[in-house]
Amino acid sequence: MQEVLxxxxxxxxxxxxxxxxxxxxxVDTIRVRGRDVATWLLTMATLAAAFVLSARLGAxxxxxxxxxxxxxxxxxxxxxLLIGSSLLVVGAFRFDGSRELRGxxxxxxxxxxxxxxxxxxxxxxxxxxxxxxxxxxxxxxxxYVIVAYxxxxxxxxxxxxxxxxFGAVSTGAxxxxxxxxxxxxxxxxxPVIRQVLAAGLTDANRLTVYVVAxxxxxxxGFKTASVPFHFWCPDVYQGAPTPVTAFLSVAPKxxxxxxxxxxxxxxxxxxxxxxxxxxxxIDWPHVLMLVSVLTMTVGNVAALTQxxxxxxxxxxxxxxxxxxxxxxxxxxxxxxxxxxxYLLAYVFMNLGxxxxxxxxHNQDGTFDLRDYPGLSRRAPLLTVAMAIFLLSxxxxxxxxxxxxxxxxxxxxxxxxxxxxxxxxxxxxxAAIAAFYYARILKTMIIDSGNExxxxxxxxxxxxxxxxxxxxxNVVPLFLWSHIETLTRASLSLYAGR
Amino acid sequence: MIGLPHYLTVSAALFTLGxxxxxxxxxxxxxxxxxxxxxxxxxxxxxxxxxxxxxNLQGQLFAVFVVVIAAAEVAVALAIVxxxxxxRRTPNLDEADFLRG
Numbered sequence: 001m002q003e004v005l006x007x008x009x010x011x012x013x014x015x016x017x018x019x020x021x022x023x024x025x026x027v028d029t030i031r032v033r034g035r036d037v038a039t040w041l042l043t044m045a046t047l048a049a050a051f052v053l054s055a056r057l058g059a060x061x062x063x064x065x066x067x068x069x070x071x072x073x074x075x076x077x078x079x080x081l082l083i084g085s086s087l088l089v090v091g092a093f094r095f096d097g098s099r100e101l102r103g104x105x106x107x108x109x110x111x112x113x114x115x116x117x118x119x120x121x122x123x124x125x126x127x128x129x130x131x132x133x134x135x136x137x138x139x140x141x142x143x144y145v146i147v148a149y150x151x152x153x154x155x156x157x158x159x160x161x162x163x164x165x166f167g168a169v170s171t172g173a174x175x176x177x178x179x180x181x182x183x184x185x186x187x188x189x190x191p192v193i194r195q196v197l198a199a200g201l202t203d204a205n206r207l208t209v210y211v212v213a214x215x216x217x218x219x220x221g222f223k224t225a226s227v228p229f230h231f232w233c234p235d236v237y238q239g240a241p242t243p244v245t246a247f248l249s250v251a252p253k254x255x256x257x258x259x260x261x262x263x264x265x266x267x268x269x270x271x272x273x274x275x276x277x278x279x280x281x282i283d284w285p286h287v288l289m290l291v292s293v294l295t296m297t298v299g300n301v302a303a304l305t306q307x308x309x310x311x312x313x314x315x316x317x318x319x320x321x322x323x324x325x326x327x328x329x330x331x332x333x334x335x336x337x338x339x340x341x342y343l344l345a346y347v348f349m350n351l352g353x354x355x356x357x358x359x360x361h362n363q364d365g366t367f368d369l370r371d372y373p374g375l376s377r378r379a380p381l382l383t384v385a386m387a388i389f390l391l392s393x394x395x396x397x398x399x400x401x402x403x404x405x406x407x408x409x410x411x412x413x414x415x416x417x418x419x420x421x422x423x424x425x426x427x428x429x430a431a432i433a434a435f436y437y438a439r440i441l442k443t444m445i446i447d448s449g450n451e452x453x454x455x456x457x458x459x460x461x462x463x464x465x466x467x468x469x470x471x472x473n474v475v476p477l478f479l480w481s482h483i484e485t486l487t488r489a490s491l492s493l494y495a496g497r
Numbered sequence: 498m499i500g501l502p503h504y505l506t507v508s509a510a511l512f513t514l515g516x517x518x519x520x521x522x523x524x525x526x527x528x529x530x531x532x533x534x535x536x537x538x539x540x541x542x543x544x545x546x547x548x549x550x551x552x553n554l555q556g557q558l559f560a561v562f563v564v565v566i567a568a569a570e571v572a573v574a575l576a577i578v579x580x581x582x583x584x585r586r587t588p589n590l591d592e593a594d595f596l597r598g
Contacts, residue, residue: 130559137566144573148580157581158593164574165528165590169519172535175563176512179539179556183546188555235596 007064010057010071013050013079014121020046021114028107036095036106043110047087047117054079061494063127067189070127070262072494077340077486078124078258085251085347086117092355092465093243097362100150100241112146113247120251123223124258127266127494129178129188132259133171136219139252140167147240147248159239166232170222177215184208190267197268216263217291223256224321227294234302237314242361245310246354249317254343257324261336264328265493285419288329293425296322300432307369309357312436313350316393319433320346326408326426330419334411337487342404344483345392348472349401352389355462355469356382363456372443374450379458383444385466390437392473395430400476405430504545511538523589525578529571536567 008015024039024046054076061072090113095106119138126132144167148160182188184205185196201209221229237245264284299319306312324346327339359382360375361367376383392401412423476483511534518531540560547556582588 130555130562133559134562134566137570141566141569141573144577148577151580152584154581154584155595157577157584158595160577161525161574161581161590161593162596164570164577165519165525165532168529168532168570168574169516169535172515172532172539175536175539176542179542179546179559182543182556182559183550186546186551186553188559239596 003066007069010062010064011069013054013057013083014118016046016050016053017114017118017121020049021111021118024107024111024114028105028111039107039110040090040095043090043114044087046114047083047090050117051080051083051087054083059489061492063494064125067191068128068131069122069125070266070494071125073490073492074258074261074336074340075125075494077490078254079121081254081340081343081347082120082124082251083117085254085351086113086120086247088347088351088469089113089243089247089250092351092462092469093246093358094461097459097462098243098358099362099365101243104149104151109146109149112142112149115142116146116247116251120255123255124262126259126262127190129182129190129193132190132263133175133178136174136223136259137171139223139255140171143248143252146244147236149241149244153239155239156241157239159236163232163236166229167222170218170229173215174219174222177212177218180208181212181216184212190263193267213268213287220256220260220263221291224253224260224325225318226291226321226325227298227318230295230298230318230321233318234311234314237317238308238311242310242354242358242367245314246351246358249313249350249354250347253317253321253324254347257328257339257343260328261339262493264331285329285331285415288325289419289422292322292325292329293422294322295319295325296426296429300429300436303436304432306436309360309367309369309372309440312369312440313353313357316433316436317350319429320350320393322429323405323408323426326412326422329422330408330411330415332411332415333491334414335408336491338404338407338409338411340487340490341407341483344476345400345404345473348469348476349389349392349399352385352466352469352473353393355466356386356389359458359462359466363458364453369440369443371450372440373447374453375456376445378450378453379456381458381463381466382456385470386444387441388470388473390441394434394437398477399473401473403477403480501545501549504541504549508538508541508545511535511541523591525581525588525590526575528590529574529578532574533567533571536563539563 024042027038057076059073064071095101116139119135119142123135123139126135144160144164147163148157150156185193187193218229225233296319299315299322303312303315306315324339324342327335364371392399395402395405409423409426412419515531515534519528522528540563543556543560547554
């Protein structure tokens, strides 16, 4: 009882999200005019309150609920990132004006968004195998529902079906791996597992650890859309409503990377930050390096030939998962920091690109790149914004995307000359990516066409959100010393029971 | 005397059968049955380890949670299979091919 009360005191963001979720569901049942605005305001207020409460949690590390969840600076960083991205999605992707979502239940949508956010927070903080699996499935199941949100739409339903079948198999394989890990170490608590593994293994058990790690990676790979568990990604991103696509490409991916870091560090590494050489039994860097190289290459090469913008950005997000994984490969403090910086940048640049795609669809009803010519004349603000988002995704110097790439590449290069080829592959991939991002810009700015289409009406609220996201790509550079201190302070993970 | 190895063998067989079912079946409902087999093989592992190996109850507790999760997952999956069936009158997965490229 004492423990629960003590933990609840540190659990306020999640409690607020749950209460907000219930209130939104209740308000949605009252049939009055202005109900949609009320649910939107409630959702925004809930997320904002959770954001503020997370920021005020304090820096000391501790376990919550008998060590089921960990509360530590890195967890708080991810809490802020996850709640912040939900806040941006709920705010920027508005229902009125949307061709896809107009007329559908708004309250349910926001309730689901709050549910995914809540389970994302649990996933990023899980410190126990049972909690890890529970949170991962919670994120997945709520995502399946929200992907199928366009009830009468075949694409949306097909996307959700593919997502659910792929997800269930991946997480099922992961669960089998977790059960073996439990049998081998006799505990479901990550820190205890680390102690048992660090005490030494017989040869037979060493083989089992390999198998377990591969099976567990199926779950993480699915959440972060890494090769070879990326097949669902393009289909789901194309079929889902665009706001959901934008959200899925950012938040669950960040939570997946958070738990990957936590699992490998608090479950399988030697104690103490900085000494991440994993018990000396598994050649982790090389396995992960291969995954990372394949992920970025497959994503970038497949994106080259796409003409559907949602599908193109889906492949691009697979490629970005590859870059982010470079931070995991480095298995160092700087690698973890590179990941955090990259994810922070990724939230602003990717949500921005998806917002532009949504706004073009609201106006013209198309996701096809071949309908994009002439946009620079019809919607100059949108084109300039898209240019900034795409340049940021490319990693062009004055924007945050560049800082993300700088940090992960630096973390890899400082690991020594045996890692340099990996950095070279990353750089070549960035060049391939620059090609298809530049192709979008060329279509929007240089190509002619669509002169007869009506003028582009951009509502004031949408312009404001676009400008905000553009600022998110530029302003952090002027506050870099703060981000530097924030990420450095966020490096510690809770490692106790 | 039946011991831990027997349970592990059965669960490995269940896992393989489930995976085979997922990979070879065309009907979405059959695929869901394969997924259930995978989840239950892990459950069997957890309970067997808890009984014979580790001497604590964490595994059995974990298994209870897995049962609940499996039920929730199948509920959502069946709902989606049903809406898809209403839209195109077939439960077969290889005809769900609008999204490709």
